Amino acid sequence: MMDADEVEALFTRSDGSFAFARWGRPVAPVIFGVTDETLAVVKGALEAVMVLSGHQMLETDPELGSNMMVFFFSDWDELPQVPGLDRLVNDLVPLVGRLKEQEANQYRVFHFDGQGAIKACFVFLRMDEHLSAVPAETLALSQVVQSVLLWSDLAFRDRSPLAVSGEKTILRPDIAALIRAAYDPAIPSAATDPGLALRLAARVGLLQ
Template sequence: MSGGDAGRVTALFSRSSGGYRFARWGRPLAPALFGFSEIEKPRYAAALAEAARACGLAVVEADPELGRNCLVFMCGAWGELPRIPGLDRLVPDLEKLVSVLKATGANQYRIFGFDEAGAIRICITLLRGDADLRAAPFPLLALSQAAQSMALWSDTAFQAESPVVATGAGAALDPWFESLLGAAYAQDMPPASDDPAHARALAARLCA
């Protein structure tokens, strides 16, 4: 096992507030996209399908429990979010969250919900299309956001690196991250863990 891989994987799932926490999806994705142009929407849907493929996840029209479980909202300003019908029922303390997002200058935020086994049952991605977010080509942006929705990563996971790379065709998952997602979704790996030994098990699979 590579010590570098083990340390890298551990960092990707270690919270800035302390502690290790990993979770993956425990059900197929049922996406719903809001605020995208007619050109952007199918491209984002394709990016979600590509990220799901790397995990061995199916993409379906509806989740039996929730209807849609992978929701993505693109807005021009955070103040638009409270005006979206029903979003306040999905996002606890939406007004307070909007205030925090404004104050920190954030352009993205993800909210995860979990089932009884600790696996992801819902992910809500909030995006503000500012100049920094729009600076990347849309295929690269979409696949990066999709990859970040495939697991409960650390809140600092992608500050210095990206899970995707630019290609002549647009974008692709970075091979190392694609292998990591494949290892994380192996049938004999747990759907959730707060034990750092989980990271060493993932690193061992990468080296194998």
């Protein structure tokens, strides 16, 4: 069972600050750079996590059109060529430069509403040899899980949110319970007080 310290660690960033946020509006996704087969896999993972959380998924966001964009590509230099992306992601060119220097293969950008809840997320996946070797179902589920909440930048560095059950890759039961707890209407949509970890842990205990 996940205790309060473990929950707190999942939302405590490398600078020591605690930051929790969930989506404050229905998720309206669009996926770029994949085949129809992979598109169905990604949307299937999204639907599964939305059902788990009890959150909604819609075709269109009334303000943004799409508020969750997932990009699959082979080179970071492709991103600045995407029309209008520089208006959605601040300092896109310097960001791409840093990601190239780090040889990163993934990155997520979140936008927040006035209450601090997530209102948009942009997921960038550079399909290098490592990501290309990951089964589509595993990659899709991992990315959706990491986009459904504002996790710490250290949250899954040492341990994946996924687990293997037989021949299937599934969401770890403790992480699944935490996502469900995070979307409980009694929990605020955003918080910077680490005391929230106690409330989340208590709900996780009830769900597991």
